[in-house]
Amino acid sequence: MDIWAANIMDHYRHPRNTGQIKSPDFKADGANTSCGDLISVSLSLENERISKIRFISQGCAISQAAMSILSDALIGHSINEVGAYGLDFVEKNIGIKVSDRRQNCALLGLRTIQKAISNKI
Amino acid sequence: MIRQDFPIFKKRSGSKSLVYFDNAASLQKPQAVISAVTSFYQNSYANIHRALYPLAEEATNLYENARQVVASFISADSEEIIFTKGATESINLVARSWGESNLRRGDRVVISWAEHHANIVPWLQLKEKIGIRLEYIDLRSDGSIDMKSALVKLSLPRVKLMSVTQVSNVLGIINPVDKLISLAKSKQIITLVDASQSIGHFPIDVKKLACDFLVFSGHKLGGPTGIGVLYGRKNILDKLPPFLGGGDMIESVRYNGYTPAQVPRKFEAGTPPISGAIGLAAACKYINHIGWKKISKIEKELTEKFFEGLVSHSYIRLLGNNKDKLPIFSLIIDNVHPHDAADWLGQEGIALRAGFHCAQPLHKYYNISATLRASLSFYNSKSEIDYFFKKIAALHKYFTK
Numbered sequence: 261m262d263i264w265a266a267n268i269m270d271h272y273r274h275p276r277n278t279g280q281i282k283s284p285d286f287k288a289d290g291a292n293t294s295c296g297d298l299i300s301v302s303l304s305l306e307n308e309r310i311s312k313i314r315f316i317s318q319g320c321a322i323s324q325a326a327m328s329i330l331s332d333a334l335i336g337h338s339i340n341e342v343g344a345y346g347l348d349f350v351e352k353n354i355g356i357k358v359s360d361r362r363q364n365c366a367l368l369g370l371r372t373i374q375k376a377i378s379n380k381i
Numbered sequence: 382m383i384r385q386d387f388p389i390f391k392k393r394s395g396s397k398s399l400v401y402f403d404n405a406a407s408l409q410k411p412q413a414v415i416s417a418v419t420s421f422y423q424n425s426y427a428n429i430h431r432a433l434y435p436l437a438e439e440a441t442n443l444y445e446n447a448r449q450v451v452a453s454f455i456s457a458d459s460e461e462i463i464f465t466k467g468a469t470e471s472i473n474l475v476a477r478s479w480g481e482s483n484l485r486r487g488d489r490v491v492i493s494w495a496e497h498h499a500n501i502v503p504w505l506q507l508k509e510k511i512g513i514r515l516e517y518i519d520l521r522s523d524g525s526i527d528m529k530s531a532l533v534k535l536s537l538p539r540v541k542l543m544s545v546t547q548v549s550n551v552l553g554i555i556n557p558v559d560k561l562i563s564l565a566k567s568k569q570i571i572t573l574v575d576a577s578q579s580i581g582h583f584p585i586d587v588k589k590l591a592c593d594f595l596v597f598s599g600h601k602l603g604g605p606t607g608i609g610v611l612y613g614r615k616n617i618l619d620k621l622p623p624f625l626g627g628g629d630m631i632e633s634v635r636y637n638g639y640t641p642a643q644v645p646r647k648f649e650a651g652t653p654p655i656s657g658a659i660g661l662a663a664a665c666k667y668i669n670h671i672g673w674k675k676i677s678k679i680e681k682e683l684t685e686k687f688f689e690g691l692v693s694h695s696y697i698r699l700l701g702n703n704k705d706k707l708p709i710f711s712l713i714i715d716n717v718h719p720h721d722a723a724d725w726l727g728q729e730g731i732a733l734r735a736g737f738h739c740a741q742p743l744h745k746y747y748n749i750s751a752t753l754r755a756s757l758s759f760y761n762s763k764s765e766i767d768y769f770f771k772k773i774a775a776l777h778k779y780f781t782k
Binding site (some may be wrong): 296321359365 | 718719720721724725735736737741744750751779780
């Protein structure tokens with residue numbers, strides 16, 4: 261599968277879980293300054309596990325689709341688990357290998373979520 | 382065929398030949414440059430300015446001849462040519478050496494919104510360090526310099542330096558630096574021209590321009606990376622304190638003091654990029670061999686051809702829609718993020734850059750998040766432009782369905 265696979269384009273065109281949570285447990289903004297991608301995430305927890313993710317963003321297909329897919333995939337994961345995830349986790353969930361030059365795009369969502377968590381701690 | 386002078390295009394031919402549209406970032410290297418550098422290492426290498434044996438003399442002569450070639454390339458005297466690491470170091474040298482010894486808190490430096498980071502950050506550093514004020518000349522909606530704004534900014538009190546780009550690496554528009562310089566001169570303002578983007582496209586004569594400083598990088602002219610030039614007017618350079626300290630930039634060193642060497646060596650501390658200078662001189666000679674007339678003709682045709690393509694693809698918007706420009710096009714494609722476009726087209730063999738192109742304030746000025754930049758040079762062809770637009774059409778179709 262290549263990075264323009266149907267599921268990536270579907271999440272890019274129709275991102276899931278957009279918006280923001282009114283009183284989130286965590287929130288953070290992230291940016292890829294070299295390309296202008298911006299993201300703002302908010303999260304809720306239940307019993308130390310992620311119960312809800314909402315995001316607002318602008319950016320390329322990879323950063324948008326990866327964030328959209330993660331906003332479903334991370335539900336039920338503990339904050340310690342999420343803190344340890346890296347590129348492997350993102351690739352497994354979006355279903356493609358990401359080239360070196362697109363890693364920052366693919367990781368923007370996860371890094372912003374991790375930033376939100378560490379801001380709180 | 383000019384293209385055959387560049388070995389990289391020979392190696393990457395066939396089904397996915399290299400369509401190199403990233404010339405604003407760096408020019409590919411002609412064989413003449415590669416050979417000059419290789420020959421220096423194989424036949425003439427030694428450190429310079431130090432030893433008395435013949436090989437060292439040969440290397441020193443090659444280095445100093447390179448300075449002369451580069452000087453005559455921009456109609457300067459060779460002692461006015463300082464070799465640096467690149468345009469960025471050249472501007473930093475002016476900021477640190479001229480700036481720190483001439484600017485006081487509240488003095489103004491005038492730049493334009495079209496600058497790349499190399500001509501913004503060194504001045505912001507002086508703002509932090511000594512409290513200078515940085516003023517930006519406005520651009521018009523077509524990307525050209527707003528001369529009314531230039532007059533306003535240059536007429537502000539305590540403007541000491543104007544530092545402007547001759548051609549923006551994003552917009553490709555040729556700025557009227559001669560007019561800006563006369564305006565600045567009439568107000569006793571020191572002038573710096575950033576020729577990073579213009580140097581490989583049309584002849585530059587520093588005497589005619591009458592600027593005080595001019596900077597460029599060798600690699601954008603087909604020379605090696607790690608070599609650049611600071612041209613400075615001799616009477617100004619003579620008065621400036623050295624930038625970096627070390628060997629080669631000194632006349633003599635005592636345990637408690639030193640006497641700097643004469644220009645240009647005063648500003649070339651340590652072993653300089655010898656092979657870089659030799660490669661850059663070879664690049665200057667190569668450009669002269671092709672000839673500015675031919676280069677201008679080819680690039681003008683490429684620019685016109687590219688504009689024709691833009692007209693028939695209405696979903697592509699050009700940043701800085703002005704015809705008086707080099708073949709540098711920063712584009713916004715409906716429904717397609719520049720990163721996706723650059724990646725997609727990269728897989729089709731087209732080399733482009735996406736992002737801010739080291740000019741973030743300019744993108745902010747036009748309220749644009751990022752652009753896709755196609756920058757062409759004299760070895761590109763019209764058929765490559767056709768291929769580019771064909772692939773862009775397919776990309777747009779895929780992203781729009």
